[in-house]
Structures are given as structure tokens and as C-alpha cells.
Amino acid sequence: MQDMTTQDWRELDALHHLAPFTDYRELRAAGTRVITHAQGHYIHDSDGNKILDAMAGLWCVNVGYGRHELVEAATAQMTKLPYYNNFFKTSNQPIIALSKRLVDLTPDGLNNVFYANSGSEANDTIIRMVRHFWALAGKPEKKTIIARTYGYHGSTIMSASMGGMKAMHAQAAQATDFTHINPPYGFLYQGNLDEAAFATQAASWLEDKIAEIGADHVAAFIAEPIQGAGGVIIPPAGYLKQVEAICRKHDVLFIVDEVITGFGRTGHWFASHGMDLSPDMMTLAKGLTSGYVPMSAVMVGDRVAARLIADGGEFYHGFTYSGHPVAAAVALANLDLIERDGLVEKIRNDTGPYLASVLAPLAAHPLVGEVRSFGLLGAIELVKDKAGPVLFDPVGQVGVICRDHAIKSGLMVRAVRDAMIMSPPLTFERDDIDLMIARVSTALDQTFEDLQTR
Numbered sequence: 001m002q003d004m005t006t007q008d009w010r011e012l013d014a015l016h017h018l019a020p021f022t023d024y025r026e027l028r029a030a031g032t033r034v035i036t037h038a039q040g041h042y043i044h045d046s047d048g049n050k051i052l053d054a055m056a057g058l059w060c061v062n063v064g065y066g067r068h069e070l071v072e073a074a075t076a077q078m079t080k081l082p083y084y085n086n087f088f089k090t091s092n093q094p095i096i097a098l099s100k101r102l103v104d105l106t107p108d109g110l111n112n113v114f115y116a117n118s119g120s121e122a123n124d125t126i127i128r129m130v131r132h133f134w135a136l137a138g139k140p141e142k143k144t145i146i147a148r149t150y151g152y153h154g155s156t157i158m159s160a161s162m163g164g165m166k167a168m169h170a171q172a173a174q175a176t177d178f179t180h181i182n183p184p185y186g187f188l189y190q191g192n193l194d195e196a197a198f199a200t201q202a203a204s205w206l207e208d209k210i211a212e213i214g215a216d217h218v219a220a221f222i223a224e225p226i227q228g229a230g231g232v233i234i235p236p237a238g239y240l241k242q243v244e245a246i247c248r249k250h251d252v253l254f255i256v257d258e259v260i261t262g263f264g265r266t267g268h269w270f271a272s273h274g275m276d277l278s279p280d281m282m283t284l285a286k287g288l289t290s291g292y293v294p295m296s297a298v299m300v301g302d303r304v305a306a307r308l309i310a311d312g313g314e315f316y317h318g319f320t321y322s323g324h325p326v327a328a329a330v331a332l333a334n335l336d337l338i339e340r341d342g343l344v345e346k347i348r349n350d351t352g353p354y355l356a357s358v359l360a361p362l363a364a365h366p367l368v369g370e371v372r373s374f375g376l377l378g379a380i381e382l383v384k385d386k387a388g389p390v391l392f393d394p395v396g397q398v399g400v401i402c403r404d405h406a407i408k409s410g411l412m413v414r415a416v417r418d419a420m421i422m423s424p425p426l427t428f429e430r431d432d433i434d435l436m437i438a439r440v441s442t443a444l445d446q447t448f449e450d451l452q453t454r
Contacts, residue, residue: 006034006045006046006047007031009034009046010031010032010034013032013034014027014028014031014032017032019032020155033045034046038053038065038066039065039066040064040065040066040427041053041064041065041424041425041427041428041432042065043065043412049410050410051407051410051411051412052410052411052412052432052435052436052439053065053412053424053425054411054412054413054422054423054424054436054440055412055413055414055421055422055423055424056291056423056424056425056426057291058286058291059228059229059259059260059265059286059287059423060285060286060287060290060291061290061291061425062263062264062265062286062287062290062291062334062338062343062425062426062427063290063334063337063338063341063343063425063426063427064290064425064427067290067292067337069333069336069337070289070290070292070330070333070334070337071292072333073329073330073332073333074292074293074326074329074330076329077094077325077326077328077329077330078326081325082325082326083324083325083326084325085320085322086115086318086322086323087318091323092323092325092328093325094325094326094328094329094332095115095323095324095325095328097328097332098113098328098331098332099112099113101332101335102284102297102299103299105269105270105335106269106270106272106282106284106299107270107272107273107277107278107279107282108278109278109301109302110279110281110282110299110300110301111300111301111302111305112299112300112302112305113297113298113299113300114129114297114298114300114322115295115296115297115298115322115323115324115328116295116296116297116298116319116322117294117295117296117319117321117322117324118154118285118294118296119153119154119159119257119259119283119285119286119296120153120154120155120156120159120160121154121156121159121296121319122154122259122283122284122285122296122297122298123153123154123156123158123159123162123222123257123259123283124154124156124158124159125298125317126220126222126255126281126283126298127145127158127159127162128317129281129298129300129304129308130145130219130220130253130255130281130304131143131219132308132312132315133253133304133307133308134219136307136308136311136312137307139216141216141217142216142217142218142219143177143217143219144177144178144179144213144217144218144219145162145177145178145179145218145219145220145221145222146178146179146180146181146206146209146210146213146218146220146221146222146252147162147163147164147178147179147180147181147221147222147223148164148180148181148182148183148223148227149164149166149180149181149182149183149230150164150165150183150185150227150230150231150233151163151164151165151180151183151222151223151224151227151230151257152164152165152224152227152228152229152230153222153224153257153283155168157172157173157175158175160173161173161174161175161178162178162222164180164183164230165229165230177219179209179213181205181206181208181209182202182205183202183227183230183233183235184198184199184202184203184233184235184236184239185231185233186198186234186236187369187370187372187381187389189202190236195236195237196236196237196238198236198239199235199236199237199238199239199242200242202235202236202239203239203242203243203246206221206243206246206247207246207250210246210250210252215250215251215252218250218252219252219253220247220252220253220254220255220280220281221243221246221247221252221253221254221255222255222256222257223240223243223255223256223257224256224257224258224259224260224261225240225256225258225261225266225271225272225275225277226260226261226266226271226374226377228259228260228261228377228421228423229260229416230416231379231416231417231419231421232372232373232374232377232378232379232416232419232421232423234372234373234374234377240275240277241275241276241277244277244278244279253280253281253304254277254278254279254280255279255280255281255282255283256271256272256277256279256281256282256283257282257283258270258271258272258282258283258284259283259284259285259286259296260286260377260423261377262284262286262287262288263284263286263287263288263335263338264287264338264343264344264347264375264426265287265347265375265376265377265423265426266347266352266374266375266377267344267347267348267349267352267375268344268348268375269344270282279299279301280301280303280304281298281299281300281301281304282298282299283296283297283298283299284296284297284298284299285297287334287426288331288334289327289330289331289334290334290337292330292334293324293326293327293330294321294327295324295327295328295330295331338426341427343426343427346426347375347376347426348375350430351376351428351429351430351433352373352374352375352376354430354433355373355376355378355433356373358433358434358437359371359372359373359378359380359437362380362437362440362441362444365441365444365445365448366386366448367382367383367398367402367444367447367448367451368380368381368382368383368386368444369381369382369383369386369389370389376422376423376424376426376428377422377423378421378422378423379416379419379420379421379422380419380420380440380444381418381419382398382399382402382418382419382420382444382447383418391418392418395417395418396415396417396418397418398418398447398451399415399416399417399418399419399420400415401447401450402415402420402443402444402446402447403415403420403443405442405443405446405447406420406439406440406442406443409439409442409443410439411435411436411439411440411443413440413443420440420443420444422436422440424436
């Protein structure tokens with residue numbers, strides 16, 4: 001296949017490959033982009049384009065591409081023990097070491113770990129554990145899990161049902177005993193309230209929903225500290241702390257989904273640290289291995305774990321690759337890199353504040369209704385009119401136009417509704433951030449010009 005052209009690869013892809021989250025007819029008409037290699041902060045395609053990856057793959061390549069330390073960790077472990085399962089009363093050294101490392105890194109009280117392969121599987125596991133926990137506690141009627149609109153917790157039927165993406169619900173992801181409240185999306189809902197008042201109002205939506213359902217029927221509330229795939233929705237200060245208190249008041253388990261926000265992206269090892277949260281359970285993935293191999297984890301708090309261990313009997317759940325030794329070895333090497341290079345502190349003290357400072361001037365652009373960032377997460381909301389603001393109708397088309405301009409200029413970003421989303425590798429320097437902002441600024445100008453000709 002060495003002599004195949006880009007067109008050959010595209011045709012072969014169109015014949016056989018059903019990609020995730022894809023309009024198949026549209027993609028097969030346009031042709032896919034074939035990524036051939038990556039190094040540092042750049043991906044390269046078969047047409048010779050070099051593209052600055054401002055999405056860190058899919059929120060996950062935290063330490064950048066081509067890190068030989070991770071390749072060597074995988075190679076060494078494959079040579080020693082490439083695979084063995086954890087079903088037959090067995091374990092392996094890398095997974096034991098990783099479990100201790102994660103317990104030490106995450107908030108106090110999360111002293112047990114269950115492993116899976118993706119954030120979707122981790123959140124699916126959460127659902128199973130939560131309902132099993134309440135059944136063992138003699139309260140099987142506590143089944144309902146409350147989440148938020150625009151929340152993303154995965155793509156299995158159960159995890160997608162728990163999430164708040166309506167388009168996913170429309171494709172049969174409609175399992176029962178899930179319900180949703182509005183997110184703390186200040187751009188849409190804050191109005192004239194100050195931040196503290198909006199935090200209290202948004203938290204009250206959870207208490208209202210618990211009262212509506214009845215606390216004796218509510219099992220858990222789950223939230224991303226920052227809603228990533230929902231559009232980088234950043235809560236007002238104190239919101240999640242109030243939410244946690246509401247959960248404690250009504251004996252509802254408080255679950256934090258740190259699949260995107262974990263491992264340094266917010267300027268803390270976990271957003272829960274920066275927000276002073278003490279969740280009962282936490283889901284991890286993506287940055288755990290910097291995306292080099294699939295792996296996810298469920299951190300299980302002492303209250304839940306003690307019940308499962310003492311009274312649960314066999315837990316009929318798991319995967320062939322749960323606790324894979326190669327994935328664990330890569331994860332350990334990845335955590336070493338994050339610590340060695342001081343990436344958490346760098347984002348908190350340098351590149352995170354710098355991103356906020358260079359994003360701020362874009363708020364003056366005629367297409368921009370709001371810019372926001374937290375650590376190395378950023379969003380630029382596009383609007384038809386700043387007064388109001390007035391959103392585009394239909395929502396989503398202008399974001400795609402802007403995204404496509406950005407990619408043509410050599411910048412990989414994502415459009416969520418009409419927001420331009422950025423989540424670069426944690427290894428970005430100030431120069432990389434400057435280039436990212438320059439290219440997205442050009443894309444905004446080109447999009448504005450396109451709209452004037454319509």
C-alpha cells in the first residue's frame with residue numbers, strides 16, 4: 001500500500017470505514033482527511049498539510065505527540081507482559097502501582113479504582129455501581145440519576161442517556177431513570193445577576209429537581225466541572241460546592257466526571273481540587289494516558305466501596321481489557337512526564353492566565369458574543385448580534401464555517417453549536433498560544449466576510 005495516493009486512501013476508507021460521530025453521506029461525498037503522522041503539537045495529513053492541533057486530539061494528548069518515554073514504556077511492558085486479564089483472582093504490577101498513584105493524586109476518600117477503556121465505559125460503570133450500591137443499602141427505589149443539559153458522559157446507550165445531548169437521545173439513547181437540569185451556562189442564563197447570585201440560582205435548579213422527583217428516588221447527581229463537549233461551559237465560582245452540599249443534604253451521591261478536566265488541564269491535577277470538591281465517585285480517561293493507548297478509570301469513594309466490598313458479592317461487570325498492563329505502564333510514564341515537566345503548575349501560573357489574556361481582545365470582534373477560558377480550555381461564542389445577544393438561526397452552521405476556515409489556515413479546532421472550542425496540549429508554550437489565537441482570529445475575519453456576502 002506504499003504507492004497509494006490520498007485519493008486511493010479516501011476511496012478505500014469510504015468503502016469500509018464507519019467513523020464515529022459522522023454524517024456518512026456527507027463525508028463520503030467530500031472525502032476524509034487522512035492523518036499520517038504527528039509530532040509535538042502538529043498533525044500531518046497525506047496531502048502534506050501541517051496542522052497545529054488546538055484540540056489535543058480529542059481533549060486527550062496532554063503531553064503532545066511523539067513522546068519517546070511513552071513509546072518505550074509500552075514497548076518494555078509488551079516485552080514483559082503484553083496482556084493478562086484481571087478476572088481470575090489475578091492482577092499485574094503496573095495496575096497495582098497505577099492504582100496507588102491515582103489514589104494519591106485524586107481528592108481524599110477516593111481509595112479504590114475500577115478500570116475500563118473509555119470515558120463512556122467508565123460512566124456506564126458508574127451507573128451500575130450507583131444503583132447496585134443503593135440496592136445493597138436497602139433502597140432500590142433510589143435509581144434516578146440527575147445530570148445537565150449539554151453534559152457529555154459518553155456514547156453507550158446508558159452513558160448517553162445520562163448525558164444531556166438531545167441529538168444522541170433521539171437515536172435510541174433513551175434509557176429510563178435519567179433526568180436533566182439546566183447547566184450553569186452564564187452566556188445564556190445569567191442575565192443581570194452577579195456571579196454569586198447566579199451560582200446560587202443555578203444550584204437551586206438541582207434542589208428543585210430533587211424535590212420534584214423525591215429524594216428517596218434520586219440516586220446521584222453527575223457533573224463535569226467544566227462541560228467540555230457541551231461547549232466549554234464554565235460554572236460560576238462556588239456553584240459546584242453548593243451543588244455538593246445539596247447532594248449531602250438529600251443523601252444523593254455526588255459524582256464528578258473529570259474525563260476532560262483531569263490531569264492538569266485546569267491548572268490543578270483535577271478540577272475538583274481547584275473547586276474544593278469531595279466527590280463520592282469520579283471518572284477519568286483521556287489525559288490518563290495522553291491518548292496513547294485506551295484507558296479509563298472510576299475512582300470509588302470509601303462509602304460506596306465499603307458497601308460493595310462488604311455486602312455486594314460478585315460484581316458482574318468488567319471488560320477483557322480492564323486493567324490492561326500496557327495501558328497502565330503508559331499511564332504511569334505519562335504521569336511521570338506531567339510531574340517532571342511541571343505542567344500542572346505551568347498552566348496554573350503561566351499559560352492558563354496567558355491564554356485568558358490573549359483571548360480577551362477577541363470579544364471586540366463583531367461576530368463574538370463572549371470569550372471564556374479556564375486553564376487550557378477556551379471558547380469563543382459566535383453571535384448574529386451582540387445586543388441580547390442574538391444567536392444565529394439555525395444554530396451551528398456559522399460555527400462550522402469558522403471551523404473550516406481555521407483548519408484551512410492550519411489550525412485544528414472544534415465547533416460546538418456556534419462556539420469555537422480550544423483544548424490544546426498542556427505542553428503548549430506562549431508562542432503556540434499566540435499562533436493559535438492569530439489563526440482563529442483570521443478564521444473569524446473570513447467568516448464575517450462570508451456572512452456579509454449572503
